[in-house]
Amino acid sequence: MLIRQDDNSEDREESIEDLTSKVFKLIVEQGKEGILQSRLWKELNLTSRDGSRIAMRLEKRGLVTRQRVLENGRWTFRLIALRLPLDTTSIEGAPCITCNLESMCTEDGSVSPNTCRLIENWVLVEMSKRMDAKKDITNTTTATTTNIQIESMQE
Amino acid sequence: MEYEDTFVKIAHLLGGDDYVRVARALLNNEDTTDEEIASATGLKINTVRKVLYDLFSKALISGIRVRDEKKGWFVYRWRVKRDNVDTFIDGQKRKILERLRIRLQYEESNQFYHCGNYSCPRLTFEQAVDAFFRCPSCKAPLNLADNSMLKRAIVAKIDELSKEMQKNGEGSA
Numbered sequence: 001m002l003i004r005q006d007d008n009s010e011d012r013e014e015s016i017e018d019l020t021s022k023v024f025k026l027i028v029e030q031g032k033e034g035i036l037q038s039r040l041w042k043e044l045n046l047t048s049r050d051g052s053r054i055a056m057r058l059e060k061r062g063l064v065t066r067q068r069v070l071e072n073g074r075w076t077f078r079l080i081a082l083r084l085p086l087d088t089t090s091i092e093g094a095p096c097i098t099c100n101l102e103s104m105c106t107e108d109g110s111v112s113p114n115t116c117r118l119i120e121n122w123v124l125v126e127m128s129k130r131m132d133a134k135k136d137i138t139n140t141t142t143a144t145t146t147n148i149q150i151e152s153m154q155e
Numbered sequence: 156m157e158y159e160d161t162f163v164k165i166a167h168l169l170g171g172d173d174y175v176r177v178a179r180a181l182l183n184n185e186d187t188t189d190e191e192i193a194s195a196t197g198l199k200i201n202t203v204r205k206v207l208y209d210l211f212s213k214a215l216i217s218g219i220r221v222r223d224e225k226k227g228w229f230v231y232r233w234r235v236k237r238d239n240v241d242t243f244i245d246g247q248k249r250k251i252l253e254r255l256r257i258r259l260q261y262e263e264s265n266q267f268y269h270c271g272n273y274s275c276p277r278l279t280f281e282q283a284v285d286a287f288f289r290c291p292s293c294k295a296p297l298n299l300a301d302n303s304m305l306k307r308a309i310v311a312k313i314d315e316l317s318k319e320m321q322k323n324g325e326g327s328a
Binding site: 017021024057060061062063085086087088089090091092094096097098105107112113114115116119120123124126127130 | 159160161164165168169170179182183237241244245247248250251254255257258261276304305307308309311312315316319322
């Protein structure tokens, strides 16, 4: 029974973390203007308890600032992003980050980027992913165009 | 992951889910101990320690040694070094970019020969001549290997990295 409770609390913690990243995304999208706390909770369908918890968590991490503002005669908070998260997409899956031989890697050394199979595989996989993504977009566009053509023919 | 804290993103790049859980626990409770992290994440204490030492070795977290009042022994309280997080990502990108440029130059300035077996190494023209166009590993004949796909893949990754670094204002690539 205790274990089940622990599992539930862990699941809840995970879902709060997921929500934290969603909330931060929405705040970032509003730019310098920020977003009213009450509007944010409505958009994400959150209770004010969970919402305030998330806002305080983001403030504690130094990612947002909470400004107290009077809106329609009621005090609320405006959440404004303080710093944007750095983009790490381009180095996702890069072998160098976790390579044990990284400190020995030099152009003329026994461990070298010139002979590294890992870096070679990584760039090739990344390129094939990009090509697949492009294919998907093309297929979707073609399918949509075909549907439109069929609909216009039927009319 | 796109809108996660940068520290959590790094943790994900370094070691996946276990690292992410430890990173989030560190962000939620500043100056926390390995045991507190283990109970908050449900991970084994050994796993938590392994992750903490790895993050510490990369200067992403710092530890303060304090005496545990109940037990009397010393424990470490860990804290995220926020200032080092962006520098770490920037450094990784620069290193990878530099390695890709070195590799591209090598690919462009050489002709390669290969026997067709994945486990055997590719040889440059000079090495192939010395080996009488026979693979030193499996003795199969060597043929000219087309590296145009690899060159395109490296160029595409270099472009992506350079653009991302400029977008994030991480200096000129």
